[in-house]
Amino acid sequence: MIHRSNIVRYYRVIDVPFVKYLKCSKCGRTYSLDEKPVMCINKDLGRLDIYYDYEAIKEAVSKEELGKREFNMWRYFEFLPLRSRENIVSLGEGGTPLIKAKRLGEALGLKNLYLKDETRNPTGSFKDRCMSVAVSMAKEFGFTKAATASSGNAAAALAAYGARAGIDVVAFVPDFAGYGKIAQLLFYGAKVVKLRWKTAEDPTVMMLKLVVEKYGFYPSPSFGPFNPYQIEGPKTISFEIMEQLGWNVPDQVFIPTGAASLLTGVYRGFRDFNEVGWVNGYPKLVAVQSTGNMPFVRAWLEKQDPDHIRPWEKPPETIATGLEDTFPWDGDAGLRALYKTNGYGVGVEDELILKAMKMLASLEGLFAEPSGAAGLAGLIKAIEDGKVDKDETIVVLVTGHGLKDPDIVKKTAGDAPVIDPDEKQLISVLKTKYGIDIK
Numbered sequence: 001m002i003h004r005s006n007i008v009r010y011y012r013v014i015d016v017p018f019v020k021y022l023k024c025s026k027c028g029r030t031y032s033l034d035e036k037p038v039m040c041i042n043k044d045l046g047r048l049d050i051y052y053d054y055e056a057i058k059e060a061v062s063k064e065e066l067g068k069r070e071f072n073m074w075r076y077f078e079f080l081p082l083r084s085r086e087n088i089v090s091l092g093e094g095g096t097p098l099i100k101a102k103r104l105g106e107a108l109g110l111k112n113l114y115l116k117d118e119t120r121n122p123t124g125s126f127k128d129r130c131m132s133v134a135v136s137m138a139k140e141f142g143f144t145k146a147a148t149a150s151s152g153n154a155a156a157a158l159a160a161y162g163a164r165a166g167i168d169v170v171a172f173v174p175d176f177a178g179y180g181k182i183a184q185l186l187f188y189g190a191k192v193v194k195l196r197w198k199t200a201e202d203p204t205v206m207m208l209k210l211v212v213e214k215y216g217f218y219p220s221p222s223f224g225p226f227n228p229y230q231i232e233g234p235k236t237i238s239f240e241i242m243e244q245l246g247w248n249v250p251d252q253v254f255i256p257t258g259a260a261s262l263l264t265g266v267y268r269g270f271r272d273f274n275e276v277g278w279v280n281g282y283p284k285l286v287a288v289q290s291t292g293n294m295p296f297v298r299a300w301l302e303k304q305d306p307d308h309i310r311p312w313e314k315p316p317e318t319i320a321t322g323l324e325d326t327f328p329w330d331g332d333a334g335l336r337a338l339y340k341t342n343g344y345g346v347g348v349e350d351e352l353i354l355k356a357m358k359m360l361a362s363l364e365g366l367f368a369e370p371s372g373a374a375g376l377a378g379l380i381k382a383i384e385d386g387k388v389d390k391d392e393t394i395v396v397l398v399t400g401h402g403l404k405d406p407d408i409v410k411k412t413a414g415d416a417p418v419i420d421p422d423e424k425q426l427i428s429v430l431k432t433k434y435g436i437d438i439k
Contacts, residue, residue, distance in 0.1 A: 238269025
Protein backbone atom coordinates (compact mmCIF):
# COMPACT_ATOMS: atom_id res chain seq x y z
CA MET A 1 0.00 0.00 0.00
CA ILE A 2 1.34 3.43 -0.98
CA HIS A 3 0.57 6.20 1.47
CA ARG A 4 -0.94 9.30 -0.16
CA SER A 5 1.87 11.51 1.10
CA ASN A 6 4.34 9.41 -0.89
CA ILE A 7 2.40 9.44 -4.16
CA VAL A 8 4.48 12.26 -5.63
CA ARG A 9 7.74 10.44 -4.93
CA TYR A 10 6.29 7.19 -6.25
CA TYR A 11 5.18 8.65 -9.57
CA ARG A 12 8.49 10.38 -10.16
CA VAL A 13 10.61 7.31 -9.50
CA ILE A 14 8.47 4.71 -11.27
CA ASP A 15 6.73 5.59 -14.54
CA VAL A 16 3.06 4.77 -14.06
CA PRO A 17 0.31 5.81 -16.47
CA PHE A 18 -1.99 8.55 -15.30
CA VAL A 19 -4.71 6.95 -17.40
CA LYS A 20 -7.66 5.37 -15.61
CA TYR A 21 -9.12 3.66 -18.65
CA LEU A 22 -10.19 4.09 -22.27
CA LYS A 23 -13.83 4.01 -23.32
CA CYS A 24 -15.34 3.54 -26.77
CA SER A 25 -17.39 6.57 -27.79
CA LYS A 26 -19.87 4.34 -29.63
CA CYS A 27 -20.49 1.15 -27.64
CA GLY A 28 -19.14 2.19 -24.23
CA ARG A 29 -16.74 -0.76 -23.88
CA THR A 30 -13.82 0.08 -21.58
CA TYR A 31 -10.16 -0.91 -21.86
CA SER A 32 -7.07 -0.66 -19.71
CA LEU A 33 -3.70 0.32 -21.13
CA ASP A 34 -2.49 -3.19 -20.30
CA GLU A 35 -4.69 -4.45 -23.14
CA LYS A 36 -2.71 -2.28 -25.59
CA PRO A 37 -5.90 -0.98 -27.21
CA VAL A 38 -5.84 1.02 -30.43
CA MET A 39 -9.28 0.44 -31.96
CA CYS A 40 -12.48 -0.90 -30.41
CA ILE A 41 -12.71 -4.66 -30.96
CA ASN A 42 -16.39 -4.24 -31.84
CA LYS A 43 -15.27 -2.52 -35.07
CA ASP A 44 -17.89 0.19 -34.66
CA LEU A 45 -15.35 2.95 -35.43
CA GLY A 46 -15.92 4.44 -32.03
CA ARG A 47 -13.03 6.49 -30.66
CA LEU A 48 -11.36 5.14 -27.54
CA ASP A 49 -11.54 8.25 -25.38
CA ILE A 50 -8.91 8.42 -22.64
CA TYR A 51 -9.91 9.13 -19.04
CA TYR A 52 -7.19 10.50 -16.74
CA ASP A 53 -6.67 10.35 -12.99
CA TYR A 54 -6.61 14.08 -12.29
CA GLU A 55 -6.10 13.66 -8.56
CA ALA A 56 -2.95 11.63 -9.22
CA ILE A 57 -1.76 14.23 -11.72
CA LYS A 58 -2.24 17.02 -9.17
CA GLU A 59 -0.20 15.05 -6.66
CA ALA A 60 2.56 14.34 -9.17
CA VAL A 61 3.17 17.74 -10.75
CA SER A 62 2.59 21.42 -10.05
CA LYS A 63 2.79 24.62 -12.07
CA GLU A 64 6.06 25.38 -10.32
CA GLU A 65 7.66 22.06 -11.22
CA LEU A 66 6.38 22.33 -14.77
CA GLY A 67 8.18 25.65 -15.11
CA LYS A 68 11.52 23.98 -14.37
CA ARG A 69 11.24 21.56 -17.28
CA GLU A 70 12.44 22.05 -20.84
CA PHE A 71 9.83 23.88 -22.90
CA ASN A 72 8.69 21.19 -25.29
CA MET A 73 5.67 18.95 -25.65
CA TRP A 74 6.86 16.25 -23.27
CA ARG A 75 7.09 18.61 -20.30
CA TYR A 76 3.40 17.66 -19.93
CA PHE A 77 4.16 13.94 -19.57
CA GLU A 78 1.60 13.42 -16.80
CA PHE A 79 -1.20 14.60 -19.11
CA LEU A 80 -0.24 12.17 -21.88
CA PRO A 81 -1.02 8.43 -22.12
CA LEU A 82 2.50 6.96 -22.25
CA ARG A 83 3.47 4.60 -19.44
CA SER A 84 7.26 5.01 -19.50
CA ARG A 85 9.43 7.98 -20.39
CA GLU A 86 11.92 5.52 -21.88
CA ASN A 87 9.52 4.99 -24.78
CA ILE A 88 9.26 8.66 -25.76
CA VAL A 89 10.03 9.12 -29.45
CA SER A 90 10.87 12.79 -29.92
CA LEU A 91 12.38 15.13 -32.48
CA GLY A 92 12.00 18.21 -30.29
CA GLU A 93 8.37 18.92 -31.13
CA GLY A 94 6.30 21.51 -29.30
CA GLY A 95 7.45 24.58 -27.44
CA THR A 96 6.42 26.69 -30.43
CA PRO A 97 6.20 30.50 -30.14
CA LEU A 98 3.02 32.42 -29.45
CA ILE A 99 3.62 35.58 -31.45
CA LYS A 100 1.96 38.92 -30.67
CA ALA A 101 0.83 39.91 -34.18
CA LYS A 102 1.01 43.70 -33.94
CA ARG A 103 0.96 44.60 -37.64
CA LEU A 104 -1.69 42.03 -38.50
CA GLY A 105 -3.70 43.08 -35.48
CA GLU A 106 -3.61 46.71 -36.60
CA ALA A 107 -4.75 45.70 -40.08
CA LEU A 108 -7.69 43.78 -38.61
CA GLY A 109 -8.51 46.27 -35.84
CA LEU A 110 -7.55 43.92 -32.99
CA LYS A 111 -5.51 44.88 -29.94
CA ASN A 112 -4.53 41.43 -28.71
CA LEU A 113 -4.00 39.06 -31.63
CA TYR A 114 -1.63 36.12 -31.23
CA LEU A 115 -0.37 33.52 -33.71
CA LYS A 116 0.56 30.06 -32.45
CA ASP A 117 3.28 29.17 -34.95
CA GLU A 118 3.12 25.41 -35.43
CA THR A 119 5.24 25.65 -38.59
CA ARG A 120 8.26 25.51 -36.24
CA ASN A 121 7.75 21.81 -35.51
CA PRO A 122 10.34 19.34 -36.88
CA THR A 123 8.48 18.36 -40.07
CA GLY A 124 6.73 21.71 -40.42
CA SER A 125 3.26 21.12 -38.97
CA PHE A 126 1.34 20.49 -35.76
CA LYS A 127 1.02 16.83 -36.76
CA ASP A 128 4.42 16.23 -35.17
CA ARG A 129 2.73 16.50 -31.79
CA CYS A 130 0.20 13.87 -32.84
CA MET A 131 2.75 11.43 -34.20
CA SER A 132 5.24 11.82 -31.38
CA VAL A 133 2.56 10.49 -29.03
CA ALA A 134 1.26 7.88 -31.49
CA VAL A 135 4.69 6.45 -32.33
CA SER A 136 5.73 6.49 -28.67
CA MET A 137 2.67 4.36 -27.90
CA ALA A 138 3.46 2.06 -30.84
CA LYS A 139 6.95 1.57 -29.43
CA GLU A 140 5.56 0.90 -25.96
CA PHE A 141 3.07 -1.62 -27.35
CA GLY A 142 5.72 -3.39 -29.45
CA PHE A 143 4.50 -2.64 -32.99
CA THR A 144 7.02 -2.79 -35.86
CA LYS A 145 4.90 -1.53 -38.77
CA ALA A 146 2.46 1.35 -39.04
CA ALA A 147 0.15 2.83 -41.66
CA THR A 148 -1.56 6.15 -42.18
CA ALA A 149 -4.19 7.77 -44.38
CA SER A 150 -3.22 11.37 -44.94
CA SER A 151 -3.16 14.31 -47.32
CA GLY A 152 0.49 14.65 -46.44
CA ASN A 153 1.31 16.32 -43.11
CA ALA A 154 0.29 13.45 -40.86
CA ALA A 155 2.04 11.00 -43.15
CA ALA A 156 5.24 13.08 -43.16
CA ALA A 157 5.19 13.28 -39.39
CA LEU A 158 4.53 9.55 -38.99
CA ALA A 159 7.32 8.75 -41.45
CA ALA A 160 9.78 10.94 -39.54
CA TYR A 161 8.92 9.55 -36.12
CA GLY A 162 8.71 6.02 -37.52
CA ALA A 163 12.25 6.44 -38.85
CA ARG A 164 13.35 7.68 -35.44
CA ALA A 165 11.81 4.65 -33.74
CA GLY A 166 12.76 2.04 -36.36
CA ILE A 167 9.13 1.37 -37.31
CA ASP A 168 8.25 0.71 -40.96
CA VAL A 169 5.63 3.11 -42.33
CA VAL A 170 3.21 2.71 -45.23
CA ALA A 171 1.52 5.98 -46.23
CA PHE A 172 -1.67 6.14 -48.28
CA VAL A 173 -2.09 9.60 -49.81
CA PRO A 174 -4.53 11.05 -52.38
CA ASP A 175 -3.06 11.42 -55.85
CA PHE A 176 -3.40 15.22 -55.72
CA ALA A 177 -1.24 15.64 -52.59
CA GLY A 178 1.45 18.31 -53.01
CA TYR A 179 4.87 17.07 -54.08
CA GLY A 180 6.58 18.83 -51.18
CA LYS A 181 4.79 16.46 -48.83
CA ILE A 182 5.43 13.40 -50.99
CA ALA A 183 9.14 14.20 -51.19
CA GLN A 184 9.35 14.36 -47.40
CA LEU A 185 7.75 10.93 -47.11
CA LEU A 186 10.13 9.34 -49.58
CA PHE A 187 13.20 10.81 -47.89
CA TYR A 188 12.05 9.52 -44.51
CA GLY A 189 11.87 6.04 -46.01
CA ALA A 190 8.09 5.68 -46.01
CA LYS A 191 6.45 3.33 -48.48
CA VAL A 192 4.16 5.77 -50.28
CA VAL A 193 1.07 4.72 -52.22
CA LYS A 194 -0.92 7.42 -54.07
CA LEU A 195 -4.60 6.64 -54.54
CA ARG A 196 -7.11 7.98 -57.06
CA TRP A 197 -10.17 9.61 -55.49
CA LYS A 198 -13.14 8.41 -57.55
CA THR A 199 -16.06 8.55 -55.10
CA ALA A 200 -17.06 10.51 -52.01
CA GLU A 201 -15.47 7.84 -49.81
CA ASP A 202 -11.85 8.57 -48.96
CA PRO A 203 -9.71 5.89 -50.69
CA THR A 204 -6.85 6.37 -48.26
CA VAL A 205 -9.11 5.35 -45.38
CA MET A 206 -10.35 2.35 -47.35
CA MET A 207 -6.79 1.04 -47.74
CA LEU A 208 -5.90 1.88 -44.14
CA LYS A 209 -8.76 -0.28 -42.89
CA LEU A 210 -7.55 -3.13 -45.08
CA VAL A 211 -3.96 -3.27 -43.82
CA VAL A 212 -4.98 -2.77 -40.19
CA GLU A 213 -7.71 -5.40 -40.08
CA LYS A 214 -6.06 -7.98 -42.34
CA TYR A 215 -2.32 -7.48 -41.89
CA GLY A 216 -1.90 -6.20 -38.34
CA PHE A 217 -0.50 -2.73 -39.00
CA TYR A 218 -0.55 -0.12 -36.24
CA PRO A 219 -3.01 2.51 -37.48
CA SER A 220 -1.84 6.07 -37.14
CA PRO A 221 -3.85 8.57 -39.14
CA SER A 222 -4.66 11.88 -37.49
CA PHE A 223 -8.20 11.02 -36.45
CA GLY A 224 -9.41 9.35 -33.30
CA PRO A 225 -11.41 6.23 -34.29
CA PHE A 226 -8.25 4.64 -35.73
CA ASN A 227 -5.83 5.84 -33.06
CA PRO A 228 -6.86 7.40 -29.73
CA TYR A 229 -3.35 8.46 -28.74
CA GLN A 230 -2.39 10.88 -31.51
CA ILE A 231 -5.33 13.14 -30.66
CA GLU A 232 -3.74 13.73 -27.24
CA GLY A 233 -0.72 15.46 -28.79
CA PRO A 234 -2.55 18.68 -29.75
CA LYS A 235 -3.64 19.11 -26.13
CA THR A 236 -0.18 20.44 -25.56
CA ILE A 237 -0.87 23.35 -27.94
CA SER A 238 -3.50 24.55 -25.47
CA PHE A 239 -1.21 23.90 -22.51
CA GLU A 240 1.47 26.08 -24.08
CA ILE A 241 -0.96 28.86 -25.00
CA MET A 242 -2.16 29.11 -21.40
CA GLU A 243 1.39 29.15 -20.05
CA GLN A 244 2.51 31.70 -22.64
CA LEU A 245 -0.41 33.96 -21.72
CA GLY A 246 0.64 33.89 -18.07
CA TRP A 247 -1.74 31.10 -17.09
CA ASN A 248 -4.68 32.90 -18.65
CA VAL A 249 -7.28 31.64 -21.11
CA PRO A 250 -7.78 33.57 -24.39
CA ASP A 251 -11.23 34.69 -25.49
CA GLN A 252 -11.29 32.87 -28.83
CA VAL A 253 -9.09 30.32 -30.61
CA PHE A 254 -9.38 29.85 -34.39
CA ILE A 255 -8.63 26.31 -35.55
CA PRO A 256 -8.26 24.95 -39.11
CA THR A 257 -10.54 21.91 -39.17
CA GLY A 258 -10.64 18.73 -41.22
CA ALA A 259 -11.56 15.61 -39.28
CA ALA A 260 -12.08 17.79 -36.15
CA SER A 261 -9.25 15.94 -34.40
CA LEU A 262 -7.15 19.06 -33.82
CA LEU A 263 -10.24 20.86 -32.53
CA THR A 264 -10.95 17.98 -30.16
CA GLY A 265 -7.38 17.85 -28.92
CA VAL A 266 -7.23 21.61 -28.34
CA TYR A 267 -10.46 21.41 -26.34
CA ARG A 268 -9.06 18.59 -24.21
CA GLY A 269 -6.05 20.69 -23.33
CA PHE A 270 -8.22 23.43 -21.87
CA ARG A 271 -10.35 20.79 -20.16
CA ASP A 272 -7.35 19.14 -18.51
CA PHE A 273 -5.97 22.34 -17.00
CA ASN A 274 -9.46 23.22 -15.77
CA GLU A 275 -9.76 19.79 -14.16
CA VAL A 276 -6.54 20.17 -12.18
CA GLY A 277 -7.47 23.73 -11.21
CA TRP A 278 -4.66 25.52 -13.00
CA VAL A 279 -7.00 27.77 -15.00
CA ASN A 280 -10.65 28.69 -14.84
CA GLY A 281 -12.81 28.75 -17.95
CA TYR A 282 -12.63 28.03 -21.66
CA PRO A 283 -12.10 30.14 -24.76
CA LYS A 284 -14.62 30.05 -27.56
CA LEU A 285 -13.28 27.46 -29.98
CA VAL A 286 -13.85 28.32 -33.64
CA ALA A 287 -13.71 25.62 -36.31
CA VAL A 288 -12.72 26.84 -39.77
CA GLN A 289 -13.28 24.91 -43.00
CA SER A 290 -13.24 25.68 -46.71
CA THR A 291 -16.66 26.05 -48.30
CA GLY A 292 -15.48 23.51 -50.88
CA ASN A 293 -15.50 20.83 -48.19
CA MET A 294 -17.19 21.73 -44.90
CA PRO A 295 -19.05 18.73 -43.45
CA PHE A 296 -18.19 19.73 -39.89
CA VAL A 297 -19.12 23.41 -40.18
CA ARG A 298 -22.32 22.39 -41.97
CA ALA A 299 -23.10 20.05 -39.09
CA TRP A 300 -22.73 22.96 -36.66
CA LEU A 301 -24.82 25.31 -38.81
CA GLU A 302 -27.58 22.72 -39.21
CA LYS A 303 -27.38 21.60 -35.56
CA GLN A 304 -26.90 18.00 -36.63
CA ASP A 305 -26.81 15.24 -34.03
CA PRO A 306 -23.12 14.87 -33.04
CA ASP A 307 -23.43 11.11 -33.39
CA HIS A 308 -24.96 11.30 -36.88
CA ILE A 309 -22.99 13.86 -38.86
CA ARG A 310 -23.55 13.65 -42.60
CA PRO A 311 -20.45 13.27 -44.78
CA TRP A 312 -19.73 15.68 -47.63
CA GLU A 313 -21.51 14.31 -50.67
CA LYS A 314 -18.85 14.98 -53.32
CA PRO A 315 -15.07 15.06 -53.70
CA PRO A 316 -13.57 18.10 -51.96
CA GLU A 317 -12.79 21.23 -53.98
CA THR A 318 -10.36 23.43 -52.09
CA ILE A 319 -6.75 24.55 -52.11
CA ALA A 320 -6.60 23.61 -48.42
CA THR A 321 -5.69 19.99 -49.12
CA GLY A 322 -4.95 19.29 -45.46
CA LEU A 323 -8.61 19.91 -44.62
CA GLU A 324 -10.13 17.59 -47.20
CA ASP A 325 -11.71 15.03 -44.88
CA THR A 326 -15.14 14.43 -46.39
CA PHE A 327 -16.23 12.96 -43.06
CA PRO A 328 -15.18 14.52 -39.75
CA TRP A 329 -14.09 11.39 -37.90
CA ASP A 330 -13.91 13.23 -34.59
CA GLY A 331 -16.87 15.46 -35.38
CA ASP A 332 -18.93 14.13 -32.48
CA ALA A 333 -16.34 15.27 -29.95
CA GLY A 334 -15.68 18.42 -31.98
CA LEU A 335 -19.32 19.53 -31.97
CA ARG A 336 -19.57 18.90 -28.24
CA ALA A 337 -16.43 21.01 -27.79
CA LEU A 338 -18.10 23.89 -29.63
CA TYR A 339 -21.22 23.56 -27.50
CA LYS A 340 -19.20 23.38 -24.27
CA THR A 341 -17.17 26.49 -25.11
CA ASN A 342 -19.95 28.49 -26.79
CA GLY A 343 -17.87 28.30 -29.94
CA TYR A 344 -18.93 28.22 -33.57
CA GLY A 345 -18.01 27.15 -37.09
CA VAL A 346 -16.93 29.31 -40.03
CA GLY A 347 -16.84 28.43 -43.72
CA VAL A 348 -14.39 30.41 -45.87
CA GLU A 349 -13.83 30.71 -49.61
CA ASP A 350 -10.46 29.73 -51.07
CA GLU A 351 -9.90 33.35 -52.09
CA LEU A 352 -9.98 34.38 -48.45
CA ILE A 353 -7.52 31.61 -47.56
CA LEU A 354 -5.13 32.96 -50.19
CA LYS A 355 -5.56 36.45 -48.75
CA ALA A 356 -4.77 35.11 -45.29
CA MET A 357 -1.62 33.40 -46.58
CA LYS A 358 -0.40 36.69 -48.05
CA MET A 359 -1.23 38.67 -44.90
CA LEU A 360 0.60 36.23 -42.64
CA ALA A 361 3.69 36.42 -44.83
CA SER A 362 3.74 40.14 -45.65
CA LEU A 363 2.70 41.48 -42.24
CA GLU A 364 4.17 38.98 -39.77
CA GLY A 365 6.78 36.99 -41.71
CA LEU A 366 4.99 33.65 -41.32
CA PHE A 367 4.91 31.42 -44.39
CA ALA A 368 1.88 29.12 -44.16
CA GLU A 369 0.35 26.59 -46.51
CA PRO A 370 -3.37 27.06 -47.34
CA SER A 371 -4.52 24.68 -44.60
CA GLY A 372 -2.20 26.42 -42.15
CA ALA A 373 -3.64 29.85 -42.98
CA ALA A 374 -7.29 28.79 -42.84
CA GLY A 375 -7.57 29.82 -39.20
CA LEU A 376 -6.72 33.41 -40.07
CA ALA A 377 -9.21 33.33 -42.94
CA GLY A 378 -11.81 32.24 -40.41
CA LEU A 379 -10.91 35.14 -38.13
CA ILE A 380 -11.28 37.63 -40.99
CA LYS A 381 -14.72 36.20 -41.80
CA ALA A 382 -15.74 36.22 -38.12
CA ILE A 383 -14.75 39.90 -37.85
CA GLU A 384 -16.90 40.66 -40.91
CA ASP A 385 -19.78 38.79 -39.27
CA GLY A 386 -19.45 40.78 -36.03
CA LYS A 387 -18.36 37.84 -33.88
CA VAL A 388 -15.10 39.32 -32.60
CA ASP A 389 -14.58 42.29 -30.28
CA LYS A 390 -11.49 44.43 -30.82
CA ASP A 391 -10.45 44.13 -27.17
CA GLU A 392 -10.62 40.33 -27.01
CA THR A 393 -7.53 38.16 -26.76
CA ILE A 394 -7.55 36.11 -29.96
CA VAL A 395 -5.30 33.17 -30.82
CA VAL A 396 -5.01 31.83 -34.37
CA LEU A 397 -3.36 28.46 -34.94
CA VAL A 398 -0.98 28.53 -37.92
CA THR A 399 -0.70 24.82 -38.47
CA GLY A 400 1.55 24.10 -41.46
CA HIS A 401 4.52 25.64 -43.32
CA GLY A 402 4.14 27.16 -46.79
CA LEU A 403 6.83 24.92 -48.28
CA LYS A 404 4.47 22.01 -47.68
CA ASP A 405 2.51 23.01 -50.78
CA PRO A 406 4.92 24.67 -53.26
CA ASP A 407 2.57 24.26 -56.23
CA ILE A 408 -0.12 26.45 -54.66
CA VAL A 409 2.48 28.95 -53.51
CA LYS A 410 3.91 29.23 -57.02
CA LYS A 411 0.47 29.78 -58.54
CA THR A 412 -0.37 32.40 -55.94
CA ALA A 413 2.89 34.33 -55.81
CA GLY A 414 3.65 34.27 -59.51
CA ASP A 415 7.17 35.06 -60.70
CA ALA A 416 9.55 37.99 -60.45
CA PRO A 417 10.28 40.32 -63.37
CA VAL A 418 13.59 40.01 -65.24
CA ILE A 419 15.59 43.06 -66.30
CA ASP A 420 19.08 43.91 -67.48
CA PRO A 421 21.43 45.37 -64.84
CA ASP A 422 20.29 48.84 -65.87
CA GLU A 423 19.28 51.74 -63.60
CA LYS A 424 16.42 52.98 -65.77
CA GLN A 425 14.94 49.51 -66.06
CA LEU A 426 15.24 49.09 -62.28
CA ILE A 427 13.42 52.35 -61.55
CA SER A 428 10.72 51.44 -64.06
CA VAL A 429 10.09 47.91 -62.83
CA LEU A 430 10.00 48.91 -59.16
CA LYS A 431 7.36 51.52 -59.95
CA THR A 432 5.21 49.55 -62.41
CA LYS A 433 5.44 46.13 -60.78
CA TYR A 434 5.71 46.98 -57.08
CA GLY A 435 4.49 50.57 -56.77
CA ILE A 436 7.78 51.83 -55.35
CA ASP A 437 9.08 55.20 -56.57
CA ILE A 438 12.76 55.53 -55.60
CA LYS A 439 13.37 58.85 -57.35
